Amino acid sequence: MNQTRHEAFCSRHYAALAVGVLLFAAFNLIFRLGREFVTEWDEALYAVSATELVKSGDWIGVTFLGKLDYYNTKPPLNVWLIALAFKAFGPGLVSLRLPSVAAAWLTVAVLQYWARRAFGPAVSLLASLVLATTFGFLHVHSARSGNTDALFTLLVLITVLTLWEEERWRWHRVWLGPLLAATFLLRGFAVLMPLTIVVLVALRRSRWHSKWIPPSGIALLLFLAPVTMWAVARYRLDEWLFFERMLHYDFLARSLDTLEQHAGGPTYYLNILIKHHAEWIVAGIASLVVVPTSWSRLRAWIARALADQARTPLVVAWAVSTLLIPTLMRTKLPWYLNTFYPLFALVVAQLLLRAYSYASRAPGARARLVALSLVVALAWAASEVKLFWYSVHFRDLSRSAQGLLLDQPEGLSGRVVFRDLFDRSAMFVTGLVGAEFRHIESADDFLREASPGDFLLTSDDLHHRGLTLVRSNARHRLYLRIESDGSRLPSAPAWPKE
Numbered sequence: 227m228n229q230t231r232h233e234a235f236c237s238r239h240y241a242a243l244a245v246g247v248l249l250f251a252a253f254n255l256i257f258r259l260g261r262e263f264v265t266e267w268d269e270a271l272y273a274v275s276a277t278e279l280v281k282s283g284d285w286i287g288v289t290f291l292g293k294l295d296y297y298n299t300k301p302p303l304n305v306w307l308i309a310l311a312f313k314a315f316g317p318g319l320v321s322l323r324l325p326s327v328a329a330a331w332l333t334v335a336v337l338q339y340w341a342r343r344a345f346g347p348a349v350s351l352l353a354s355l356v357l358a359t360t361f362g363f364l365h366v367h368s369a370r371s372g373n374t375d376a377l378f379t380l381l382v383l384i385t386v387l388t389l390w391e392e393e394r395w396r397w398h399r400v401w402l403g404p405l406l407a408a409t410f411l412l413r414g415f416a417v418l419m420p421l422t423i424v425v426l427v428a429l430r431r432s433r434w435h436s437k438w439i440p441p442s443g444i445a446l447l448l449f450l451a452p453v454t455m456w457a458v459a460r461y462r463l464d465e466w467l468f469f470e471r472m473l474h475y476d477f478l479a480r481s482l483d484t485l486e487q488h489a490g491g492p493t494y495y496l497n498i499l500i501k502h503h504a505e506w507i508v509a510g511i512a513s514l515v516v517v518p519t520s521w522s523r524l525r526a527w528i529a530r531a532l533a534d535q536a537r538t539p540l541v542v543a544w545a546v547s548t549l550l551i552p553t554l555m556r557t558k559l560p561w562y563l564n565t566f567y568p569l570f571a572l573v574v575a576q577l578l579l580r581a582y583s584y585a586s587r588a589p590g591a592r593a594r595l596v597a598l599s600l601v602v603a604l605a606w607a608a609s610e611v612k613l614f615w616y617s618v619h620f621r622d623l624s625r626s627a628q629g630l631l632l633d634q635p636e637g638l639s640g641r642v643v644f645r646d647l648f649d650r651s652a653m654f655v656t657g658l659v660g661a662e663f664r665h666i667e668s669a670d671d672f673l674r675e676a677s678p679g680d681f682l683l684t685s686d687d688l689h690h691r692g693l694t695l696v697r698s699n700a701r702h703r704l705y706l707r708i709e710s711d712g713s714r715l716p717s718a719p720a721w722p723k724e
Contacts, residue, residue, distance in 0.1 A: 230586045232579075236348040243351050244338055251334040251358035254613060255327045255369055260320045262370065262621035263628045263651065269372045270650035271298050273322050276308035276372075277657055280317070285309075286459045294464060299476040301456065303411040304374045317658055319623075326376040330369030333380045334358050337568045340387045344537055345576070353568075353575035359609035360567050362502045365616055367561035374412050375564040381409045382565045385420040386544050389427050390537070392441075399441040403448025410453055415477035419547050419565065426543035480557045490558030495549065498560050499570070505612070506574050509605035513581035516597045544569050578602060627683055627702040628655040634697065635659035642680045644672050652683065676707040 236243060264270050271290060275298070278289045288295050288302045307325040315321040334354050342350035357363060368375040385405050391398040402424060410417040460468055479485055500507060548566040555562070578598070585594035623629040627645075631638060632655060639660035645652060648665050656663040661681070666672050672682055673692060682693065682705040693705040 230583050232582050232586075233346065233348045236346075236351055240342070240347045240351070244342075244354075247338065247351055247354050247358060248331070248335060251331055251354070254358055254364060254610075255330055257614075258617045259323055259327065259370060260318070261623045262319070262617060263623045263626040264319065264322070264654055265367075265371060266649065266651050268298075268367065269322070270654055271295070272304055272308055272372045272374075273654040274650055274657075275305050276312055276322075277317055277654065279305055279309040280312050286456070287463045294468075296468065296471050299468065299472040300374065300414050301411045301472075303408065304372075304377065307377075308372055322372040323370060326369055326371055326373065329377040329380045330363065333363075333376070333383055333568060336380065336383055336387060337571065340383075340390065341572060341575075344390060345572075348579050349572070349575050352579060353571045355606070356506055356574050357568055357571035359606060359613070360503060360506070360571060361609065361612055361616070362498070362560065362563060363567040364613060365621075366502065366564070367559075368564050373561070375561050378409065378413050378416065379565045379568065381405055381412070382420050382423070382548065383568050385409075385423060386540060389424065389540055393431075396438060397441050399438070400444045400448065403445035404452070406445075407449045407452045410449075411456060414472050419551055422547040422551065423540075423543045426546065427540055430539035430543070481555050483556050485557045488557050488559050492553060494558045495553055495563050495566075498563055502560070503570070503609075505605040505608035506570075509601050510574050510577045512601045513578050513598060516581065516585065516594055516601065541569070541572075625700050627652055627685075630683065630697050630699060630702055630704045631655050631659055631661070637696070638681065642676070643683055644676060644680065645683045672707075678707055680707045681705065682707065 264273060275288050275290055275295060278292065279285065282289070285302070285306065288298065288305050290297070304325070308322060311321040311324045315324070334357050337357055338350050338354035341353045345353075362368070363379070364370055367373050368379070385402065388398055388401045388405065406417055406420060406424075409420055457469075475485075545566075548563075548569060552558070552562040552566075581598055582595065585591060585598055588594055623632070627649070628651060631643065631652070635658070638656075642662045642664050643652075643656050644664050644666050646666055646668070653663040664675075666675065669688070673690075676682070681696070682688075683702065684705070685702050687703065688705060692708060694708050696704045696706050698704070
């Protein structure tokens, strides 16, 4: 089939356009990265554990508050990467998120590279642009956070690329070993997701000939070597305790039970897709309206896709693994869908470009192409506005308790900061400014335990002659203890929880 005008344009200017998309992706990843507060639970856990690793030098036993951590039962690769970033650039909000940002940018680049080779330059550019604006990929526990999901998504995508490359040269299979090893060291038994893709593709392609044994054997050795070395070192530390927790809680319980009230039905992830990415879904649907498709033409397009023995089994296995496995798990969380987003971007790009191709040959081609271009532009603009709005209005550091601490690190260095709420993220940020975090239960406890020069972080408006307000924002206040007479607050003896 002859190239359409937009395909020819993308081919002629591919290098400049590809660099432009990658620069745009970098902007979306780093814009206000250091002005978003550290999220509680996972990001804060990784931040505190990485800080303690840097101080202790113990790269095997991940700790939290100085004790071995059995709540976060994933292997330590993410903690290692954050600790390396802390060592290289110093502890901070940006260095905390740097491994995830790098992984997400590489995911866009890898998708762009693979899509060009597998689907053509136009699909490559549009798919990478869609991914670079995908809200869930950027903001939901992923690219702009210190969590494991961005790197996990990259490893799954590279696994897909490796399986595609082995169609041309079977020794590419060797790379599956270190990829699966890195996935296990990052997410433990979540390695079953990319492994499912590998198995499904191997079954479909009937790759059981003896010529596949050498690369498969080397891949197995490259998987076992790093995993075994870490597992032996961890066993020497606390024997089977961590592994039992990893198996029973992080894998079996998470798959078979609903943990921490994170429940959802069969349509849970469909709802997440619509909630987080309605603009691109609407664009795809609108393309069908702008360029109506007959059933015979649609059937011919599906038939051509299914006839592609190199790509179709791989894409189907990719979709089954990243959609079906999270759906079958009893514990449902929005970020379990992150590994699906590169495929989502690819599907959206294919749908839109197919509409462009038909529109250029249909009656009223100019009007259809203008309407379709307007749909894509509006989807892009809506996604960008959403990213900016979320960062400014829902993740703004200056409106958080952490912002109060970071705004005056000189006055807090060497001091003690008390708080009535056990907050892991505030603990990490307190450490960044060189202060000590201490948990208290009541106002009486603070007045009794604090010394002059110590600080109190609370959401309450307090009035006491032993306290002076240092700084406040819309929700939080930072007080300085200026005397230690032990007087009681005239209000209730305990502060309300946030």
